[in-house]
Amino acid sequence: MKLTPIEKYIKDKVNIHKNGREELERYQLDKIKESITYVKQHSKFYREHLKDINEDSIKSLKDFENIPFTLPSHVKENPFGFLCVPQKDIVRIVTLRSSGTSGDEKRVYFTEKDLQLTIDFFKHGMQCLANKDDRVLVLLPGEAYGSIGDLLKKALKETEIECFVQGVMVDPKVTAKLIQAENINCIVGIPIQLLHLSRVENEIFKNKIQKVLLSTDYVPETIIKEFTNKSECKVFTHYGMTEMGYGGGVECEALYGYHMREDDLYFEIIDPVTGKTVEDGQYGEVVFTTLTREGMPFIRYRTSDIASFKTKKCPCGTFLKTMDRIKGRMENRIKIDEDEFIYMRELDEIILSFEEVVNYKVYIEEGNVIFLDLITLNEADFYKSSEKILSLIKAIPSIKKSLSKNIIEIVIIYSLDDIVINNTMVKRKIHDYRKRV
């Protein structure tokens, strides 16, 4: 088993000699303190937010657990307040919308140096799966300067790996043509989009694609299983979000979970209710702190992603931390009764395992009516699978219980949405259209 290339990269960068983990954590603690000093000097938001914090009193990573969290709502309210450099030094601005309405936007700013650090991470992260013999297709936005596709392309260029950036997939036929023409064997893309591609262009996918790297959203197990078993593809997953500078962690060839970008980011997992750090092995919310960010650093930023740290070492033997694959976001569930929830990942595992389905939408309306809007290639496919899907969903314990109490209703419908995919990087979620009480 090959050691993750991320380890050597971090060792060289941080100057680690013997006691890997110990030296890395000392570096992280120093960087955390440096970052706090930096943001208190340069960011309006943090000057106020951390005004009672004396960084010299942080003597250990344990002490750092007492520092207040940064919330996405803070960024929405005043992204400018986070800026640590003059506006002219910002080369990339990303606007993130979670619901599509304005006023629900987050802006994230990067300097040239920030982008270069991401390129460095991508360069070594991609070596977990690709080498000079590979031809990589990136199905992520790549037109704008500093976009994720642009940074990946630059990273792969430095390692002389052939790379084509097509952007978010719009038409599977066009993508399939490019795979043929350019002899692509490795794809980086959004899980649900690659599932769509593999179902619509099955032959090409199966014959050409040997490796995929799934990114930008959590990955349902059923997708990994399908790619691995049916298409004989090696499936790597990457974890990151824009606020992290896109890259956060990537699996090595052991496929045991992500090895984290620990030179640039410090990760914690907390109990979302109490805010206390949880033990390794326990699930909680991922929180991260930027250690090297220049334009818009974050201190203890709550991601709302659910994961845990592995308790056992990765078979590759690295001293880097390994995070289990993300289980989805906290919003990816809806409450249907006291202590009863429907989780999107439970729906995913059932619905996406049906070959006739290429995507679906789920929303809940007034009166607890849950709509499952199935996107299939044609209407006949819908009738072929919808009844079976519905009966499996009705057997999910929380749903079964609520159905027997007559407090929810489930409706499965054939989506009239065009089969052509929306050009979107927005994470999938359950939409709640019930009026708030």
Ligand SMILES: [Zn+2]
């Ligand atoms: Zn590993």
